[in-house]
Amino acid sequence: MPSSTERAQAGTDEHGLTTGTVARRLGVAPTTLRTWDRRYGIGPARRQGGRHRRWTAEDIAVLKRMCELTGSGVPPAEAARTALNAAPGTRAPAAAHHPVLPAPPPRPLPSDAEPDGLGPDAARHERRGLMSAALRLDASTIDDRLTAAIDRYGPVAAWDQVIMPTLHAVGRKWQTSGEKYVEVEHLLSWHVSSALRRVAVRPAAAGDATGLTLLACTPGETHTLPLEALAACLTQRGLGVRMFGASVPGEALSEAVRRTGPSAVVLWSQSRNTAARPLAQHVASSERGVRGARTRPAVLVAGPGWAGPPMPGTHRPRELAEAIRMLTGLCAR
CATH class of the missing domain: 1.10.1240.10 (Methionine synthase domain)
Known part of the structure; x- marks a missing residue:
């Protein structure tokens, strides 16, 4: 019989498997399991001591059917109903009107890793x-x-x-x-x-965040979704973010830079009409700190509005992943 220490190292005890162990075995992110439990009831039938989540074999069988259905394109709510209503040990049928695609084989996924992209x-x-x-x-x-x-x-x-x-x-x-x-x-x-x-509902605490990035649309620019996607990715990685949203006046942005001393500032422009080059250059030249040790924020100009010759002192990421790589390095320094 395995000892209690061996069971703990394996992520299980006599009451079942932990969420982290189940996530690694099935190749599902722990955040996905928590969402499915909260939204659809796809979770442990019982909790140890009323708190700790422990997955039994029956719970895992339902979860496997849920993964199979969502992997073949069935919406999560419909997949959950099918998985919960199916008899144990049987394969739940794919819902009508949803073409079945082969689900990728499950493989270990570290709890802090970014899930893989789609084929x-x-x-x-x-x-x-x-x-x-x-x-x-x-x-x-x-x-x-x-x-x-x-x-x-x-x-x-x-x-x-x-x-x-x-x-x-x-x-x-x-x-x-x-x-x-x-x-x-x-x-x-x-x-x-x-x-x-x-x-991004639970961003890193101020004392725990790495660096700080300000995200703002240029004056007159109202397209915020790309910045919202960037904010979600950065907060998920533990980077500090302040999202100011649409059409931020130049004076207000300058004041925010002065007050927070960010590592980086991202300015989004969807069209050339809103590409405020003087504002970007002003932010890039702003200094903070005591004489002899002053710093300047890195400025990323993002979006199709910035097409044209590059501006000195600024960076221009071409896609979301590139912006994340730039900001991760800048904030780490």
């Missing part, structure tokens, strides 16, 4: 499902699909491969149909914003 087929399927829900104005399914994509694949892959392409497709649809689908874009954008903010 091409899975990405297309996720986009089709999200677009279909948006066109139906099905708010519940939109929310379920966004939450599942972010939890399962991580905010970077979800943004690059699912969310952003779907937003672009909806935009093209209303532009080519006499603005018939404007309401679809507004609904989808609102739910995307809500899903991204949920990721």
